[in-house]
Amino acid sequence: MKYLLDTHAFLWFVSGSTELNSSIINLIKNPNNNFFISIASLWEISIKTSLNKLNISGSYSSVIDDVVENNIEILPINFMHTVVQNKLPFHHRDPFDRMLISQAIVENMPIISRDSIFDRYLENKSIQRIW
Numbered sequence: 001m002k003y004l005l006d007t008h009a010f011l012w013f014v015s016g017s018t019e020l021n022s023s024i025i026n027l028i029k030n031p032n033n034n035f036f037i038s039i040a041s042l043w044e045i046s047i048k049t050s051l052n053k054l055n056i057s058g059s060y061s062s063v064i065d066d067v068v069e070n071n072i073e074i075l076p077i078n079f080m081h082t083v084v085q086n087k088l089p090f091h092h093r094d095p096f097d098r099m100l101i102s103q104a105i106v107e108n109m110p111i112i113s114r115d116s117i118f119d120r121y122l123e124n125k126s127i128q129r130i131w
Contacts, residue, residue, distance in 0.1 A: 002034045003027070003130070004075065004104045006113030007041040007096065014066040015057060024112060024131070028070075036075040036109065037067060040099040080106050091120045 005013070005028075012019045013028055028035060045063055048054035056063065067074065077099065085102035092098060101121045104111040110127050111118060118129045 002036065002109045004036050004038065004100065004107065004109045004111045005072065006100060006111060006115060007044050008114065009112045010037050010041060011056065014070065035072045037072050038075045038100050038103055039077055040096050042074065044096040075103055088121060092117045
């Protein structure tokens with residue numbers, strides 16, 4: 001199965017944070033599943049680390065090592081993602097999160113996130129937020 005990782009889920013997984021419960025960790029470690037991180041998440045990490053609003057182990061340029069080592073694929077932003085984002089109601093104003101939920105909808109991928117506001121976007125959709 002394919003899943004989209006929210007930015008915090010990715011960061012907590014690669015850092016071994018106790019913020020993730022064991023069922024999420026097992027889901028991510030399951031070799032039968034495919035995981036994606038949006039280029040929007042990588043952009044968010046880049047911006048927040050450069051502004052000193054986010055601390056990560058190592059430099060920002062080492063984030064790609066975490067992506068590769070964990071067999072996570074990078075999901076680019078395409079035009080359809082922006083079309084869906086353009087039509088979303090404003091339950092949430094964070095542009096990164098709005099893009100992530102748009103990508104999850106277009107790609108028909110459950111999103112792994114603790115951000116319960118995503119549930120409002122996924123009402124009447126065939127995908128869900130997993131946490």
